[in-house]
Amino acid sequence: MYRTHTCGELRLADAGKEVTLAGWVQRVRDKGSLVWIDLRDRYGITQLFLQDGVSDPKLMEQARTFGREYVIQAKGTVIERESKNPNMPTGEIELRVSEFKLLNASKVPPFTIEDVSDGGDDLRMKYRYLDLRRNPVRKNLELRHRMAILVRNYLNEKNFLEIETPFMIKSTPEGARDFVVPSRMNPGEFYALPQSPQQYKQLLMVAGFDRYFQIVRCFRDEDLRADRQPEFTQIDCEMSFVEQEDVLQTFEGLAKHLFKEVKGLEFGQFPRMTWHDAMKYYGSDKPDIRFGMKFVELNDVVKGKGFSLFDNAELVVGICAEGCSEYTRKQLDGLTEFVKRPQVGAGGMVYVKYNTDGTFKSSVDKFYTPDDLKLVAEKFGAKPGDLMFILCGDAMKTRVQLNALRLEMGNQLGLRNPDVYAPLWVIDFPLLEWDEETQRYYAMHHPFTAPKPEDEALLDDPSKWGEIRANAYDIVMNGVEVGGGSIRIHDRVLQNKMFHTLGFTDEKAQEQFGFLMGAFEYGAPPHAGLAFGFDRLCSLFGGADSIRDFIAFPKNNAGRDVMSGSPSPISQEQLDELQIALNLKS
Ligand code: ASP
Secondary structure, eight states, X not given: OOOSSOTXXXXXXXXXXXXXXXXXXXXXXXXXXXXXXXXXXXXXXXXXXXXXXXXXXXXXXXXXTOOTTOEEEEEEEEEEOSSOOTTSTXXXXXXEEEEEEEEEOOOOOSSOOSSSOSOOHHHHHHTHHHHTTSHHHHHHHHHHXXXXXXXXXXXXXXXXXXXXXXXXXOOOOSSSOOOEEEXXXXXXXXXXXXXXXXXXXXXXXXXXXXXEEEEEEEEOOOOOOTTOOSEEEEEEEEEXXXXXXXXXXXXXXXXXXXXXXXXXXXXXXXXXXXXXXXXXXXXXXXXXXXXXXXXXXXXXXXTTSSOHHHHTOSEEEEEEETTOTTOOHHHHHHHHHHHHSTTTOOSOOEEEEEOTTSOEEETTTTTOOHHXXXXXXXXXXXXXXXXXXXXXXXXXXXXXXXXXXXXXXXXXXXXXXXXXXXXXXXXXXXXXXXXXXXXXXXESSOTTBOXXXXXXXXXXXXXXXXGOBBSXXXXXXXXXXXXXXXXXXXXXHHHHHXXXXXXXXXXXXXXXXXXHHHHTTTTOOOEEEEEXXXXXXXXXXXXXXXXXXXXXXXXXXXXXXXXXXXXXXXXXXXXXXXXXXXXXXX
């Protein structure tokens, strides 16, 4: 037997027991007549102890040969510690060693395997298997495991079946870019890795499975950011014979279950906001509603006073930061710089200070009298001591810019506490989204999303396409989109109409989606679904921004696995077998 206990298990009640432990040497402290070794495994750390006059000198010599990360086995007696460590679960005991066995030596690790490591990001990614030995990283994966089990149990209770769908599928270039896999047996032909199991889960509904889920890997060849990985995991779900309300209730239930079990938090009904309101009041389709600072539109009180920037703008809109009227010149300049950064893209920013003595000070005092500014303040519902920020320009662009400023203010004022959770449903997304570059409409969610029945007739009038609302919804938490879905089109005629709207000819639609369309002719039930981004959900519950920390072996920002060195060239032989000739541009 390699071990009788784990390194996190022994307590004072075990004193006197003869035990065997196995694990990694975290460190050796050699005080000459006393030697301590911290032995670590997944479960914790136990202190091993040797002492001149009590321990065999040979054993003490052996202990001194162990380096960091050596794998050893230690036999001995559990004894009560003289100086106890209340910060460690095993801190009241130590193991007086009677026998060691070296199981495997280790090179000196390139960084310290401790809670706070001295290794930089790149180094830790290269030696990810060592990074994974560290507590914080291991804890993230433990959380992920726990959440996966909770999800499975919850959905199982609700009659969902977990069904696997293929990873090698037909490429459908709608949405993001596909990763493709060449087929040796069918030269010149390619599979695609699924961006999501969307069409398969809809086929499962046609097949009568009624409630499906899968914790499943998805692949999207997109530019990467901190919260994006080329392969990521969804909790993918689909249900038959349901309306939007059923879907929202079911998955709100799942989210509440997770909050309760993992965080001990209870919620009433999650608030709901239409996409239109989300954009109007927060400039974002995923508003962070942990704090207020809702947008206030000011066209009617600021126009016509001779300030041409406002006069010529489609929209003048602002936010009010409570209690910030004492902001210094430097702070205001900093915020102006912030909104002017290319990532935000505003031309500038107007501020109005509502001083505690009731007077006003603004960057547009030349154009606005104190009475004018009072009207502005009333619009905001501002009080003395508040500070208002105003942006102007094209309506949608300005809202998006103001969203960036609102979030920045939220950060500066400490209003975005990661321990506070504010879930929200955003509903009634637009069905279609215009793309300037290609001069056509794209499905905002995906082409299988149903329009709201009351907006369906607008599909016949191309001038109204931008106004059609979809039966689509996102679940948002703390400004992060953690999931989304829709009621699907299950009627072939409507689906055809949708494809036409998206610029597909009949042939093209048939070629791309023929199998799904065909299936719809054999009794497709009304159905709907949703997918959670599982990595994001885990990072949110774990209180971190990056999903990378919750994936055992993630890729870096260039899409590379620096540990294994992928992607990598393949041999000429492999290329020949696939009948692929490279034509590299650089
Ligand atoms: N397949 C969709 C997605 O990946 C989710 C859904 O509509 O169920 O976003």
